[in-house]
Amino acid sequence: MAGPVDLAAIVGGKRLRIVAALSARFGNLDLAEDAFSEACARGAALTEAPRDWAAWLYTAASRIALDELRHTKVVREHRLGAAETEEGEMGETELIPDRRLALIFACCHPAIDIVSRVTLALSTICGFTAEQVARASLLSPAAVSQRLVRAKRKLAGGGIVFEIPDPRFYGERLEAVLTTLEIAYSRPHSSSATEGSDPLLARQVLEFARLLIELLPDEAEVLALAATLHFSEARRGARTDADGAMIPLAEQDPGLWDGELLNAARHCRSRIGLDNELTPRLIQLELQHAWCARKTAEDAPPWPRILQLYDRLLELDDNAFARLNRIVALERVEGAASAWAEFETLPAGQLENVPAYHAVKADLLASRGKLAAARAAYDAAITLQESDAEIRWLTAKRNELA
Amino acid sequence: MKYALLIHEDHSHYQDEESWQDIIRRHNEFGQKHGSAIVGGEGLNGPETATTLRRNGAETMVHDGPFAEAREQLGGFYLVDVPSLDEAMSIAKDIPLAGEGSIEIRPCIGED
Numbered sequence: 031m032a033g034p035v036d037l038a039a040i041v042g043g044k045r046l047r048i049v050a051a052l053s054a055r056f057g058n059l060d061l062a063e064d065a066f067s068e069a070c071a072r073g074a075a076l077t078e079a080p081r082d083w084a085a086w087l088y089t090a091a092s093r094i095a096l097d098e099l100r101h102t103k104v105v106r107e108h109r110l111g112a113a114e115t116e117e118g119e120m121g122e123t124e125l126i127p128d129r130r131l132a133l134i135f136a137c138c139h140p141a142i143d144i145v146s147r148v149t150l151a152l153s154t155i156c157g158f159t160a161e162q163v164a165r166a167s168l169l170s171p172a173a174v175s176q177r178l179v180r181a182k183r184k185l186a187g188g189g190i191v192f193e194i195p196d197p198r199f200y201g202e203r204l205e206a207v208l209t210t211l212e213i214a215y216s217r218p219h220s221s222s223a224t225e226g227s228d229p230l231l232a233r234q235v236l237e238f239a240r241l242l243i244e245l246l247p248d249e250a251e252v253l254a255l256a257a258t259l260h261f262s263e264a265r266r267g268a269r270t271d272a273d274g275a276m277i278p279l280a281e282q283d284p285g286l287w288d289g290e291l292l293n294a295a296r297h298c299r300s301r302i303g304l305d306n307e308l309t310p311r312l313i314q315l316e317l318q319h320a321w322c323a324r325k326t327a328e329d330a331p332p333w334p335r336i337l338q339l340y341d342r343l344l345e346l347d348d349n350a351f352a353r354l355n356r357i358v359a360l361e362r363v364e365g366a367a368s369a370w371a372e373f374e375t376l377p378a379g380q381l382e383n384v385p386a387y388h389a390v391k392a393d394l395l396a397s398r399g400k401l402a403a404a405r406a407a408y409d410a411a412i413t414l415q416e417s418d419a420e421i422r423w424l425t426a427k428r429n430e431l432a
Numbered sequence: 433m434k435y436a437l438l439i440h441e442d443h444s445h446y447q448d449e450e451s452w453q454d455i456i457r458r459h460n461e462f463g464q465k466h467g468s469a470i471v472g473g474e475g476l477n478g479p480e481t482a483t484t485l486r487r488n489g490a491e492t493m494v495h496d497g498p499f500a501e502a503r504e505q506l507g508g509f510y511l512v513d514v515p516s517l518d519e520a521m522s523i524a525k526d527i528p529l530a531g532e533g534s535i536e537i538r539p540c541i542g543e544d
Binding site: 139141187188189190191193195196198199203 | 433435515516517518519520521522537539
């Protein structure tokens with residue numbers, strides 16, 4: 031043996047394809063992942079590299095899984111016919127059935143708790159270790175492992191089939207996949223919904239989004255979400271100043287945005303057919319597109335367009351968060367008096383624990399010269415806010431009111 | 433795959449004849465709509481008729497009442513045989529309830 035084999039690097043993007051094919055074949059993700067790990071361990075001990083690593087690993091893992099099933103006496107005759115159990119060495123990666131989409135639909139099934147769904151997606155689809163998932167999702171490693179074990183048990187015994195959903199359930203199932211992606215990107219419980227978190231996590235989630243486009247190339251909602259995530263990620267480098275304080279979208283320097291990610295986002299957007307019915311996700315994309323149209327730090331923020339888009343969004347999906355965001359644009363377009371009148375109609379009870387609610391309130395109070403009340407509202411926002419960058423920004427705004 | 437659809441609701445919804453007849457009618461409609469998937473099921477008499485045996489090693493204690501005291505109690509179940517959880521969830525959404533309640537979907541252990 032020439033030296034230790036870095037199978038992870040060799041197999042790379044094929045891992046998911048192999049695990050998906052095994053999961054679909056045996057109807058059991060846990061078994062598939064264990065068999066794949068064992069096959070990797072055996073592969074690392076080979077003295078001579080096979081012609082096609084992915085095909086070799088798939089064949090080896092299939093045998094390992096079959097042995098395991100025989101051992102536990104749960105071989106289902108209808109699933110594991112003689113022909114399947116006696117296959118020869120496969121030579122080509124292309125012969126591994128592509129069941130990645132089926133695996134994605136299974137891992138993101140709406141019957142699995144959303145936090146577990148995110149955990150499972152990060153671990154199985156994105157290939158994160160439990161420790162990486164824990165770091166990215168702010169859960170303890172023990173909590174992550176526990177969620178993975180439970181979710182995989184449900185996948186194995188709950189009748190969640192590894193297939194593309196029936197057309198009757200397709201819409202709901204796709205929505206569950208998209209929600210999982212959105213939350214995986216923004217991190218559960220995050221108050222700044224599309225601002226992303228850990229850079230490594232964000233990169234993997236973008237890759238997941240691109241995979242979903244590859245597998246579902248004509249789905250407008252998938253393209254819209256992928257474009258939105260790319261736009262959002264493109265601004266990562268411009269989101270905080272040298273002191274680590276947040277820079278609001280309208281004040282960011284477009285020169286610091288990532289041009290490659292912006293292009294990828296625009297490319298996704300250009301693939302969406304114009305005949306698609308307008309949905310909240312498509313409007314979110316248009317908001318991102320409008321924000322990212324600025325070319326230099328001197329360009330004015332596109333407030334009138336933003337206001338117009340929030341008006342459309344509220345027609346489709348009237349919720350307190352969208353109304354709060356619309357008020358920020360309304361202030362810039364029509365002034366603080368109109369915005370304050372709108373603010374007073376918000377459901378305060380629903381928003382009182384949301385830091386942005388108090389930050390918007392503070393801004394409107396300050397614009398109307400009510401400085402003491404504005405300071406108190408900033409204090410409330412600072413107390414509720416968990417993000418360091420936003421606390422620094424809010425504190426600076428508060429201190430400007432001296 | 434078989435699934436038990438366990439119906440938990442507040443039994444007091446069915447104290448008068450009218451609401452009782454109404455829920456029977458709705459269960460009949462449900463049965464007609466999903467007849468091909470339903471392989472079994474029963475409505476249960478109220479939790480006040482329940483007897484629970486609790487065993488602790490060799491000792492058996494008789495408890496006059498249901499397993500757990502709760503406002504919502506197991507009131508009946510269906511057994512359906514369908515290809516996926518999606519189908520089971522879709523059928524469960526059609527199960528009639530008089531008011532609030534829950535349907536717990538439990539996959540049955542297979543023969544193999």
